[in-house]
Amino acid sequence: MIIEFPGTKGEIEESSSSHKYHSSLIVKEKTTTVLIDFGVKYNPRLIREINDFNYLLITHAHPDHYIWTVEEENRINIPVYLTIETLNYGKYKPGNYRVIKSGIEYILNDFRVRAFDVIHSLRCPAVAYKIKGSRTIVYAPDILDFKDDKEMVLGDVDLLIADGSSLNINMVRRSGDKLFGHTRVVTIAGWCKKYGVKELIITHCGKQIVTMDENELKEKLKEYAEGKINIRVAHDDRVIEL
Numbered sequence: 001m002i003i004e005f006p007g008t009k010g011e012i013e014e015s016s017s018s019h020k021y022h023s024s025l026i027v028k029e030k031t032t033t034v035l036i037d038f039g040v041k042y043n044p045r046l047i048r049e050i051n052d053f054n055y056l057l058i059t060h061a062h063p064d065h066y067i068w069t070v071e072e073e074n075r076i077n078i079p080v081y082l083t084i085e086t087l088n089y090g091k092y093k094p095g096n097y098r099v100i101k102s103g104i105e106y107i108l109n110d111f112r113v114r115a116f117d118v119i120h121s122l123r124c125p126a127v128a129y130k131i132k133g134s135r136t137i138v139y140a141p142d143i144l145d146f147k148d149d150k151e152m153v154l155g156d157v158d159l160l161i162a163d164g165s166s167l168n169i170n171m172v173r174r175s176g177d178k179l180f181g182h183t184r185v186v187t188i189a190g191w192c193k194k195y196g197v198k199e200l201i202i203t204h205c206g207k208q209i210v211t212m213d214e215n216e217l218k219e220k221l222k223e224y225a226e227g228k229i230n231i232r233v234a235h236d237d238r239v240i241e242l
Helices: 044-052 084-089 150-154 185-195 207-211 214-225
Strands: 002-007 024-029 032-036 055-057 080-082 097-099 105-108 111-119 126-132 136-140 159-163 171-175 178-182 199-203 230-233 238-241
Touching: 032 044, 032 111, 084 097, 150 185, 159 185, 185 199, 185 214, 214 230
Parallel strands: 032 055, 055 080, 080 097, 136 159, 159 199, 199 230
Antiparallel strands: 002 024, 002 238, 024 032, 105 111, 111 126, 126 136, 171 178
């Protein structure tokens, strides 16, 4: 399995040479290539290559993940998989959309894919994707927590790719009895240690990561890992063979 990060930036004004484009992920296995998310500030190469992918999966309808929320995009002809909540949220709709339900496994050629509901936004429900090929990964770029039991989601996972909006600053908000926002990288590292996930890659990077000195960032991640897991930060156009 090969993974690639066309973009790694969250919905922030700040950017750097390593984090210029909105977060997305390419997953390749044998003859199948899947792209997850296509936001407004997409890597320009994506639109040139878009119809060479087999599938496009969408996590949720915030515009940094789903261009159709605010713009019409009719150059994308491949199947676009998304929940009914995401489809109904956007101002526009993909031409070739396929509605999926969370908790159900879908066979997409060489991959088995399952969406899991996550806590993130009150108005714009989001999912994480669990993708099984030769390795098993979970992609959760915007998350406060999983709605399902984390043992079920993470118990057999080789790699978690997750939200880098905050290293250690509280970004949890409350509306009545409901929480929303983003969890912290230090908390996500704790999930990995508890459920046996040995590899963590941070994407959807927020201001803290994008503007932090690289050596300082490495020390923070080393502290969170406690020698038990490997934590890396993804950069735009980074390619990793698993």
